[in-house]
Amino acid sequence: MTSALLSAQNILVKRSGRTLIHDVSLDLQAGQITTLIGPNGAGKSTLVRTLLGLQDANAGSIIKQTGLRIGYMPQKLNLEPTLPLTVQRFLDLGLGQHQLAPKLLTKLSKACRIEHLLTQPMQYLSGGETQRVLLLRALLNSPHLLILDEPVQGVDISGQVAMYELIVDIRDQLGCGILMISHDLHMVAAATDQVICLNQHVCCSGHPQQVSQDPAIIELFGVQGASALAVYNHQHNHHHDSHGTIIPGKHSEACHHD
């Protein structure tokens, strides 16, 4: 399709003679959430880094829409304790020419729940708080495409549900395309339009339900794991309701007070 924000064709990446990924093709569309899953060492991060231009591909092509703005949320931030940096300052450093409309920004910072952290040094944040700050920074320049490298790493289960809901919300508000890496089949299914299962090459891809029946993914994740993709969709409302009474607002806020 020509309308793709980013289109990659037959990407091959080698490092010191070893093939990390090969024959990877994908299209990322506006308003769509694409989730990259796969075992450790499958080359998920390599693929994302290549798409971002952090690493060169040995073969293949990456075509980006002209003027495409990408928001990137790295897996983690290794910040030296010697660098005095408040959350506010860290966010300010990400401001560019295409700032979000103030209203939208306020709304999204509220959704990211970081107002109470703004004067804190970055180094004092918990894993989940850091992830939310990184996510907000990725949004600051109103990106067309958001690339999230394991957005829920180091976040507890209730936080993970909230994080995926936030990501869906962001997609709806900004209308941007989203590519994210995830390990967790259970969590991603509900929040995903397209799943790409990567194991050095694209094993299978498509809608979560469709992919869950693919022999390739059953081989990788087992019947139980694969069915999680399909099952979660059916159970989502129910699951969410039963947890919903415990999780939202109060509980997670209480957690961040310690």
Add this chain to the structure above:
Amino acid sequence: MIDILLWPWLGGMLIAATTGPLGAFVVWRRMAYFGDTLAHAALLGVALGWMLHINLTLAVVLFCLLLAILLSALMYQRIIATDTLLGILSHSSLAVGLVIISLFNNQPVDLMAMLFGDLLAIGSEDMLWISLSCAIVLAILAYYWQPLLNHTICPELAHVEGVNTNFMRTLLFVLIAMVIAIAMKIVGILLITSLLIIPAASARRLATTPEQMAMWAALLGCFAATGGMALSWIYDTPAGPSVVVIASAVFFILYLAPAKGRR
């Protein structure tokens, strides 16, 4: 007394005001060993300058710049671990420099002045070099402050946000090389990294923003330069080491004193 001390004092202040903010980056990026390597290589620069009969300051600046660019490329390749690479270059260049200088023993190279600095020997011509280089370094640092900071915090993020990361890394290396070549006069090649590291590390105690840390590092560096010179004048101690002694004393006092506010 004033005219003897004026140039050294001004020179020391200027250099300290430059090494302070630049040193903040060295501390933030854990480049202390990199600074040492360039400093040691400066001696080889001096030796080559003697051999080729070119201006020694120029020789050191050129050699340090060359090495900085070479290191920037080599470290990017990751052929061997960075600290191993730095260790090899650091000590081999120091050794080669010492050997070459010993071969030229008919010429009066003041090895002690090279190794430990000769602050009091700064004259008006040196001052021209020093002020020019410091002004250039500070101007570049101020101009690229935001992208340099962004690159220091997270190179990947900076790249995606449009910062030319290769340029920033090399730029910082080049700035450090320039400052080292100039500051050699003051504290000598063995103590030079201390002017980058110690005021910046002390400043961490007083700062809550990166800019504050840079300012405090400059101020504390100037204080150390002044105090060191006073110490040297009154007790006839070597000037370079005296500056470092004062800087270290400030560091220990700031770290032992109870911190205000959090932590």
